[in-house]
Amino acid sequence: xxxxxxxxxxxxxxxxxxxxxxxxxxxxxxxxxxxxxxxxxxxxxxxxxxxxxxxxxxxxxxxxxxxxxxxxxxxxxxxxxxxxxxxxxxxxxxxxxxxxxxxxxxxxxxxxxxxxxxxxxxxxxxxxxxxxxxxxxxxxxxxxxxxxxxxxxxxxxxxxxxxxxxxxxxxxxxxxxxxxxxxxxxxxxxxxxxxxxxxxxxxxxxxxxxxxxxxxxxxxxxxxxxxxxxxxxxx
Amino acid sequence: xxxxxxxxxxxxxxxxxxxxxxxxxxxxxxxxxxxxxxxxxxxxxxxxxxxxxxxxxxxxxxxxxxxxxxxxxxxxxxxxxxxxxxxxxxxxxxxxxxxxxxxxxxxxxxxxxxxxxxxxxxxxxxxxxxxxxxxxxxxxxxxxxxxxxxxxxxxxxxxxxxxxxxxxxxxxxxxxxxxxxxxxxxxxxxxxxxxxxxxxxxxxxxxxxxxxxxxxxxxxxxxxxxxxxxxxxxx
Amino acid sequence: xxxxxxxxxxxxxxxxxxxxxxxxxxxxxxxxxxxxxxxxxxxxxxxxxxxxxxxxxxxxxxxxxxxxxxxxxxxxxxxxxxxxxxxxxxxxxxxxxxxxxxxxxxxxxxxxxxxxxxxxxxxxxxxxxxxxxxxxxxxxxxxxxxxxxxxxxxxxxxxxxxxxxxxxxxxxxxxxxxxxxxxxxxxxxxxxxxxxxxxxxxxxxxxxxxxxxxxxxxxxxxxxxxxxxxxxxxx
Amino acid sequence: xxxxxxxxxxxxxxxxxxxxxxxxxxxxxxxxxxxxxxxxxxxxxxxxxxxxxxxxxxxxxxxxxxxxxxxxxxxxxxxxxxxxxxxxxxxxxxxxxxxxxxxxxxxxxxxxxxxxxxxxxxxxxxxxxxxxxxxxxxxxxxxxxxxxxxxxxxxxxxxxxxxxxxxxxxxxxxxxxxxxxxxxxxxxxxxxxxxxxxxxxxxxxxxxxxxxxxxxxxxxxxxxxxxxxxxxxxx
Numbered sequence: 013x014x015x016x017x018x019x020x021x022x023x024x025x026x027x028x029x030x031x032x033x034x035x036x037x038x039x040x041x042x043x044x045x046x047x048x049x050x051x052x053x054x055x056x057x058x059x060x061x062x063x064x065x066x067x068x069x070x071x072x073x074x075x076x077x078x079x080x081x082x083x084x085x086x087x088x089x090x091x092x093x094x095x096x097x098x099x100x101x102x103x104x105x106x107x108x109x110x111x112x113x114x115x116x117x118x119x120x121x122x123x124x125x126x127x128x129x130x131x132x133x134x135x136x137x138x139x140x141x142x143x144x145x146x147x148x149x150x151x152x153x154x155x156x157x158x159x160x161x162x163x164x165x166x167x168x169x170x171x172x173x174x175x176x177x178x179x180x181x182x183x184x185x186x187x188x189x190x191x192x193x194x195x196x197x198x199x200x201x202x203x204x205x206x207x208x209x210x211x212x213x214x215x216x217x218x219x220x221x222x223x224x225x226x227x228x229x230x231x232x233x234x235x236x237x238x239x240x241x242x243x244x245x246x247x
Numbered sequence: 248x249x250x251x252x253x254x255x256x257x258x259x260x261x262x263x264x265x266x267x268x269x270x271x272x273x274x275x276x277x278x279x280x281x282x283x284x285x286x287x288x289x290x291x292x293x294x295x296x297x298x299x300x301x302x303x304x305x306x307x308x309x310x311x312x313x314x315x316x317x318x319x320x321x322x323x324x325x326x327x328x329x330x331x332x333x334x335x336x337x338x339x340x341x342x343x344x345x346x347x348x349x350x351x352x353x354x355x356x357x358x359x360x361x362x363x364x365x366x367x368x369x370x371x372x373x374x375x376x377x378x379x380x381x382x383x384x385x386x387x388x389x390x391x392x393x394x395x396x397x398x399x400x401x402x403x404x405x406x407x408x409x410x411x412x413x414x415x416x417x418x419x420x421x422x423x424x425x426x427x428x429x430x431x432x433x434x435x436x437x438x439x440x441x442x443x444x445x446x447x448x449x450x451x452x453x454x455x456x457x458x459x460x461x462x463x464x465x466x467x468x469x470x471x472x473x474x475x476x477x478x479x480x481x482x
Numbered sequence: 483x484x485x486x487x488x489x490x491x492x493x494x495x496x497x498x499x500x501x502x503x504x505x506x507x508x509x510x511x512x513x514x515x516x517x518x519x520x521x522x523x524x525x526x527x528x529x530x531x532x533x534x535x536x537x538x539x540x541x542x543x544x545x546x547x548x549x550x551x552x553x554x555x556x557x558x559x560x561x562x563x564x565x566x567x568x569x570x571x572x573x574x575x576x577x578x579x580x581x582x583x584x585x586x587x588x589x590x591x592x593x594x595x596x597x598x599x600x601x602x603x604x605x606x607x608x609x610x611x612x613x614x615x616x617x618x619x620x621x622x623x624x625x626x627x628x629x630x631x632x633x634x635x636x637x638x639x640x641x642x643x644x645x646x647x648x649x650x651x652x653x654x655x656x657x658x659x660x661x662x663x664x665x666x667x668x669x670x671x672x673x674x675x676x677x678x679x680x681x682x683x684x685x686x687x688x689x690x691x692x693x694x695x696x697x698x699x700x701x702x703x704x705x706x707x708x709x710x711x712x713x714x715x716x717x
Numbered sequence: 718x719x720x721x722x723x724x725x726x727x728x729x730x731x732x733x734x735x736x737x738x739x740x741x742x743x744x745x746x747x748x749x750x751x752x753x754x755x756x757x758x759x760x761x762x763x764x765x766x767x768x769x770x771x772x773x774x775x776x777x778x779x780x781x782x783x784x785x786x787x788x789x790x791x792x793x794x795x796x797x798x799x800x801x802x803x804x805x806x807x808x809x810x811x812x813x814x815x816x817x818x819x820x821x822x823x824x825x826x827x828x829x830x831x832x833x834x835x836x837x838x839x840x841x842x843x844x845x846x847x848x849x850x851x852x853x854x855x856x857x858x859x860x861x862x863x864x865x866x867x868x869x870x871x872x873x874x875x876x877x878x879x880x881x882x883x884x885x886x887x888x889x890x891x892x893x894x895x896x897x898x899x900x901x902x903x904x905x906x907x908x909x910x911x912x913x914x915x916x917x918x919x920x921x922x923x924x925x926x927x928x929x930x931x932x933x934x935x936x937x938x939x940x941x942x943x944x945x946x947x948x949x950x951x952x
Contacts, residue, residue: 038437041366060479089470089478111366113441117448120364121456129825130890131746131816148462155466184459185365202743206818212451213822216917221826224889227853231860235794243794244765273672276601295714324705324713346601348676352683355599356691383697390701419694420600447686508907511836530949559940559948581836583911587918590834591926618932625936654929655835682921 017055017073017082020048024055025068027194031110032063034202039063042110043088046194047098049105052076054098058085089156096160097190101174106194108201111186114208118142119181125207127224128214132207133232135179139223140204141170142181163188176237179204252290252308252317255283259290260303262429266345267298269437274298277345278323281429282333284340287311289333293320324391331395332425336409341429343436346421349443353377354416360442362459363449367442368467370414374458375439376405377416398423411472414439487525487543487552490518494525495538497664501580502533504672509533512580513558516664517568519575522546524568528555559626566630567660571644576664578671581656584678588612589651595677597694598684602677603702605649609693610674611640612651633658646707649674722760722778722787725753729760730773732899736815737768739907744768747815748793751899752803754810757781759803763790794861801865802895806879811899813906816891819913823847824886830912832929833919837912838937840884844928845909846875847886868893881942884909 024046031042040063045056058070072083078095080087088094094107118125118140125140127133132140143166150158163180166172178200179189189200214221236243259281266277275298280291293305307318313330315322323329329342353360353375360375362368367375378401385393398415401407413435414424424435449456471478494516501512510533515526528540542553548565550557558564564577588595588610595610597603602610613636620628633650636642648670649659659670684691706713729751736747745768750761763775777788783800785792793799799812823830823845830845832838837845848871855863868885871877883905884894894905919926941948 038441039434058480086477086480111441113444114448116364116366116445118452120366120445120449120459121453123453128889129821131821131825145460146463148460151462151466155470184363184463199744206743206816209818210821210825212448213819213917214825216451216921217823218826218828224825225850225853227856228851228889231856235860242791245763245791273676274669293715321712321715346676348679349683351599351601351680353687355601355680355684355694356688358688380695381698383695386697386701390705419598419698447683451686508911509904528950556947556950581911583914584918586834586836586915588922590836590915590919590929591923593923615930616933618930621932621936625940654833654933682918686921 017048017051017053020046020053020055020073021068021071023194024057024071025066027106027108027198028057028066028071029063030198031108031201034198036110036112036201036205037063038111042108043090043094044194044198045088045091045094045098045107047105053081054094054107056087056091056094058083058087059089061085090159092154092156093160093163093188096157096164097188100160100164101190103175103192104178104190104197105192106197107188107190108197109186109188110201110205112201112205112208114212115181115187115205116185117212118208119186120184122183124181125204125211127229128211128221129224130228130232131210133224133229134236135200135203135207135233136177137229137233138170138172138177140179140181140207141166141172141177143183145183159185176233179207252283252286252288255281255288255290255308256303256306258429259292259306260301262341262343262433263292263301263306264298265433266343266436269433271345271347271436271440272298273346277343278325278329279343279429279433280323280326280329280333280341282340288316289329291322291326291329293318293322294324296320325394327389327391328395328398328423331392331399332423335395335399336425338410338427339413339425339432340427341432342423342425343429343432344421344423345436345440347436347440347443349447350416350422350440351420352447353443354421355419357418359416360439360446362464363446363456364459365463365467366445368459368464369471370435370438370442370468371412372464372468373405373407373412375414375416375442376401376407376412378418380418394420411468414442487518487521487523490516490523490525490543491538491541493664494527494541495536497576497578497668498527498536498541499533500668501578501671504668506580506582506671506675507533508581512578513560513564514579514664514668515558515561515564515568515577517575523551524564526557526561526564528553528557529559531555560629562624562626563630563633563658566627566634567658570630570634571660573645573662574648574660574667575662576667577658577660578664578667579656579658580671580675582671582675582678584682585651585657585675586655587682588678589656590654592653594651595674595681597699598681598691599694600698600702601680603694603699604706605670605673605677605703606647607699607703608640608642608647610649610651610677611636611642611647613653615653629655646703649677722753722756722758725751725758725760725778726773726776728899729762729776730771732811732813732903733762733771733776734768735903736813736906739903741815741817741906741910742768743816747813748795748799749813749899749903750793750796750799750803750811752810758786759799761792761796761799763788763792764794766790795864797859797861798865798868798893801862801869802893805865805869806895808880808897809883809895809902810897811902812893812895813899813902814891814893815906815910817906817910817913819917820886820892820910821890822917823913824891825889827888829886830909830916832934833916833926834929835933835937836915838929838934839941840905840908840912840938841882842934842938843875843877843882845884845886845912846871846877846882848888850888864890881938884912 191197426432542557661667777792
């Protein structure tokens with residue numbers, strides 16, 4: 013807290029501004045948070061503030077339960093969802109929620125995004141999961157916290173590793189992504205929207221297409237993320 | 248009328264310019280009006296003037312019957328529709344008509360936009376209604392006034408509250424939206440186009456998808472608009 | 483020819499530049515011509531010159547048979563098609579050909595764009611016709627001239643008035659539009675692409691939708707173009 | 718090597734920057750290479766460097782086996798694929814790989830892009846081929862080299878001439894294009910994405926549409942590329 017969260021706020025602000033720049037959301041329809049693990053806090057967009065008007069000082073600092081630690085505005089109404097993900101998924105440093113059109117389309121369809129090609133496999137070897145509709149009980153309770161819990165439970169049920177499947181569709185709602193850093197989480201949000209669009213075109217071009225074969229999934233994922241990864245500059 | 252409608256014109260002009268900026272219409276294909284309730288007039292875009300050439304002084308001031316009060320151009324040919332909405336829907340301060348592509352697509356399909364997700368529920372708990380085709384009688388009569396009357400009648404028939412369902416599709420034609428202010432009406436026009444696109448993707452990803460469950464509709468609408476709303480900054 | 487076609491060239495150049503600006507074509511995939519009826523010539527884009535590199539002096543002046551009158555480059559390879567349209571359709575002053583994506587999609591589908599709504603009716607009361615595939619004979623002959631002849635014959639066969647239906651799809655190829663002026667012809671090319679997109683959305687939202695009812699076609703067309711037109715500023 | 722590959726690097730850099738400019742890929746999802754036939758080397762984008770950060774000095778020079786000759790970064794992980802194409806397809810001077818949305822959609826669908834119209838025929842008289850899924854053996858071996866080999870084998874099997882069919886879909890993966898020059902290869906990548914979009918619209922507008930008739934294929938290709946080509950300025 014050396015700098016009154018100045019750096020954390022700045023990073024969170026810049027990453028939030030990527031959302032409209034990458035056309036993932038209009039008006040206020042998204043939010044990015046960034047974790048400071050050492051201080052046990054995360055920075056997040058304030059609730060209901062449009063990207064057009066957002067300033068770095070509007071960013072809110074909250075603790076791991078989502079309670080305000082520093083800031084003059086209310087944090088995103090989705091803060092409790094972010095908090096659950098930080099508490100449950102070891103090693104993640106950023107969380108992103110958007111209402112990008114194609115990803116929302118699939119989430120509303122209650123359909124996972126099937127892995128059809130190597131663009132997808134470069135980022136995950138699994139389908140992008142879609143959580144089932146919440147029970148009325150969950151909705152009426154702490155809705156946003158329940159949203160996070162449902163993501164976590166769905167990952168457990170499917171046996172998914174959140175470090176290898178960093179994108180999810182919340183059924184009837186829209187996408188959440190995360191990553192080791194805030195930058196990676198935003199990157200994943202952009203990738204997810206592109207995968208959602210590509211998968212739709214794929215099905216339209218061939219309604220009977222099969223998922224990508226196992227060997228190719230592994231190959232593309234391993235060349236980027238495996239022990240012998242050879243994609244990139246090795247740093 | 249303290250300022251010869253200078254402020255009203257300026258507001259109306261700025262909101263009209265949002266239409267091309269948000270890519271809701273090309274050339275002259277849209278119009279925004281803003282009400283001055285105290286003076287019993289509204290400002291509206293002139294007819295057939297392209298957004299490229301529109302100036303603040305082109306904005307026309309008309310009374311609640313749609314008759315020119317001030318201005319050197321003819322008001323939008325859709326002025327009578329706006330007038331009916333202002334006279335019939337208590338508390339609205341702005342009306343928008345566009346020909347945005349996806350909303351027009353659904354209007355031409357004579358299909359309401361079914362509520363499939365929370366993006367929709369954030370703005371309305373109902374499907375976005377689509378009026379049935381007009382009778383030949385209505386078309387041959389005061390066509391634009393009849394368009395407004397048909398919207399109002401359709402709302403009555405469906406038992407819709409215009410304060411809670413601020414977007415409509417005029418069958419075979421296109422979208423009208425409104426709101427407490429002109430700004431809100433334009434916001435709704437942008438939202439409607441996005442919902443129209445998302446709903447199409449949803450159906451393409453899963454032709455058998457069911458509408459959003461009731462509890463989730465209520466939850467999302469109430470967290471934004473209900474008595475205990477907790478979205479935003481409480482202002 | 484008072485000015486060595488300087489004005490005609492400038493007008494033709496500006497209208498050609500609208501094509502990439504309105505995203506109707508990439509690279510060299512379109513051409514606009516403008517008629518000077520008094521001089522019996524028309525100006526047209528040179529062949530194979532990209533919009534990025536096009537200059538006003540590249541515009542070619544040809545006579546009504548498509549032969550070069552002035553200019554240092556070859557005219558568009560589609561010049562003969564333009565020439566047929568000018569010779570056959572009384573009163574037109576500009577012709578546009580593009581490869582805009584949705585209009586080409588319908589042309590390749592060999593499907594007319596059915597009139598589904600008032601956006602379409604504002605510009606034509608008829609479906610946008612699509613010419614049938616050419617015979618091998620026509621293709622091997624003067625192909626570009628035959629393309630024009632086929633448009634004209636198709637209009638005769640369907641009993642269409644080229645002054646009221648200023649857009650056509652050449653089957654397996656793409657759109658041609660025209661108008662009283664070059665500006666109107668370009669406007670029609672933009673409108674056609676938008677109608678092509680809207681019609682696709684319409685069919686996807688409701689595969690069983692019926693064409694727009696007759697009374698509404700007439701109403702919208704007449705309010706813009708009829709003897710008692712009341713759209714616009716009456717000039 | 719007169720200039721330490723300065724010109725080759727500059728050309729390769731400029732062509733790589735066309736990829737994001739033409740919206741063919743986001744982040745690092747594409748690569749362009751340019752051949753210097755005399756020196757027996759080609760220049761290619763480095764691996765995992767985002768277009769936002771790419772500089773001319775990052776471009777890597779490799780020999781015809783894909784081994785680094787000059788440069789401080791690792792070349793694209795797809796370098797071996799480029800190398801196979803240069804060694805196998807006589808006369809090509811540039812190769813492009815992207816993950817453009819519509820082309821990837823068709824590749825993931827394992828469907829060739831059928832020739833439906835003259836926009837396609839202007840560039841090739843054949844369907845754009847799609848290679849079948851690789852065997853597990855190929856995937857586990859030298860994957861990127863096998864990708865190139867599979868393209869070459871598929872061309873042989875179909876009897877395609879790589880000088881006349883400069884675009885291919887690698888099944889489950891995405892597009893590769895090439896050309897006599899790097900500029901032509903990039904042009905083909907843009908064209909392919911447009912053809913992929915148009916073909917999808919075509920099928921959606923008419924699911925039963927037939928491929929373009931033979932005479933029209935030949936006509937359009939010949940007027941641009943044949944011995945008596947009359948498109949363009951004859952240079």
